Amino acid sequence: MAKFSAKPDELAKIRYAPPETEWMETPVEFREHMFCHAAKPKDLETVEFPNAHEWSSKDEDWKLPANWEQTILQGMKDLLGKYRSFQLFMDICVRCGACADKCHFFIGSGDPKNMPVLRAELLRSVYRGNFTLAGKILRKLAGARELTVSVLKEWWYYFYQCTECRRCSVFCPYGIDTAEITMMGRELTNMIGLQLGWIGGPVANCYMKGNHLGLEPHTIKSSIEFFLDDIESITGIKIEPTFNRKGAEILFVTPSGDLFANPGTYTAMGYLMLFHELGLDYTWSTYASEGGNFGFFTSNEMAKRLNSKIYAEAKRLGVKWVLGGECGHMWRVINQYMDTWNGPADFMEVPKSPITGTVFDNAKSTKMVHIAEFTADLIKHNKLKLDPRRNDHLKVTFHDSCNTSRGMGLLEEPRYVIKSVCSHFYEMPENTIREKTFCCGSGTGLNASENMELRMRGGFPRANAVKYVHERHGVNMLANVCAIDRATLSASMDYWVPGVGVAGVHELVGNALIMKGEKERTQDLRLEPLPGKEGSE
Amino acid sequence: MDPRNLLSEKRPAILNRWFNAVLDTYPADTSAFLKKQKNQFANPVGHTIHQGMEHILEALLQGTDLDRIAPSLDNIIRIRAVQDLTPSQAVGFILSLKKIIREELGSNTREHSASGELPGLEERIDALALMSFDIYIQCREKIYELRANETKRLTYRLLQRANLVCELPDQ
Known part of the structure; x- marks a missing residue:
């Protein structure tokens, strides 16, 4: 907000017209809430x-x-x-x-x-x-x-x-x-x-500790254990994932935002439940514990250095391939830059789903598969038991993340997954989705809090399209496959379209997934009552 | 002519001038875009402002309860509260409507004043200006609230995990 300094007699002389100087002669004026x-x-x-x-x-x-x-x-x-x-x-x-x-x-x-x-x-x-x-x-x-x-x-x-x-x-x-x-x-x-603090800090943390927040191995492990307790109270099933396990078939890497910030944490619970149900031979790493790459927002060299950590860890653990969680710029990095920087990752095998046998040729050089592709393939082969009615309280729309849509062409897979696990899905208007999707307004390290006004400006075109489906179809959940989206669209919805929540796609999968030996579920992954189960706890 | 009919007749012209006056508060290149692009998703700012103004003007002239105008006013001010505008610029567009109406009525202004219709309308515009101020402040307060909430959202799980905060179990 600009500082108010007009004297009373100047109030009557407000000039609404903007400056008429050419852009080169109009010096920049730094406005509070607009920069980091x-x-x-x-x-x-x-x-x-x-x-x-x-x-x-x-x-x-x-x-x-x-x-x-x-x-x-x-x-x-x-x-x-x-x-x-x-x-x-x-x-x-x-x-x-x-x-x-x-x-x-x-x-x-x-x-x-x-x-x-x-x-x-x-x-x-x-x-x-x-x-x-x-x-x-x-x-x-x-x-x-x-x-x-x-x-x-x-x-x-x-x-x-x-x-x-x-x-x-x-x-x-x-x-x-x-x-x-x-x-x-x-x-x-x-x-x-x-450099921005919000970029410089995560880069240094990621370089030294393996993730943006600087979570150390025991913290990562106990964060995940926290989710396991919640999963057990929802499903009655005790999950025991492994960490830094050599010889696992698959290394799983996701943005660290999924480990500590709501609503990303519910997405992480969805991953854990899915992998347990499949009996997947996979491991988490507490060292390559960041899918995101804020180095990408500083210099090419720094992005390359951070990216190499995932591959060094894959090599150390001896995994066959890498499965990646829901993230945006992580996938632009993998799809468009990794191979030039650090590829081909020939010490691994071309990713092959151990459940369906599908070979992911699109990842034959990077050896890294997006979880939306992996899950869509499972559903296509009828490998998951799903009850979409558990998501019946949600009317869902899908926000294409800039990087997954324009940077790797991941358009159909997330939609296919959502439609399989939810009964109510509505698209936003054509010129605001897929390759023409509007940004959340807070990517590339601009997801700090001090620049909130900037973020609201940038987030308006996306929010405007959400508002349209909210008013027309009653949409109340904005699904996406990006950790920055999950963190920042929550604020954007709060300002522009109150009443619309934000969820990762695998949170919705976790809700719908019928697990072997589970108790009758009464709560969703947010520990809120499932439709028709209100008052049963 | 019945004053009310005359104002109704002039409504499209008033709306047009009012809309242009507001859009002229933006730099020239921006203003041209906001006026020209009609698609509501390609140009959400222009569309929202136009649609909101249309509704506000119609409701003002029809004597609709002011509270029912609030959502349209909110839609416009919510945008202008996060743009490069001072608080007075962000909400001042409401007051500019008075001048535009008087200019459009021209020689009929006196007749409308005498009938009490114009002073009544202008009082309602003043009331809307005060409502705009309330909405503007709510929007700005929301920006601060979002900053605070985001920090909470980022750290709450970690605090919980570190046993620095805990929730009482349900009774």
């Missing part, structure tokens, strides 16, 4: 990020390292040389505007600098001014400008107002991946020690 805190130097130092220092984006002086301009320009030169895509994306945009109104942040905020084309132009203008002949000679006429502190602040503000969701790329006739431009922009700020 800075990373702690110790977190950056832990992973050897350069130029770690104490600073705050609220201060005038960001205590930038000496010759920071040269660092950025040299960094830009290196990135242009390293990634052909970056060079292309800097050169080929004709500013047709097809992407302009496709960004959830632009749609929700109305801030023109959230138009993907203009956000990219923030970087492109500096590229032109320093790396193109036309830009060096014609300067502003060619859309070029100098790199100044003011420009840097603009980068900081807007490259951390992009969730790299790639919806704009779907509409670009040239196929420019604007997310990669944001990634370059973020990599550049990282070179001079500017």
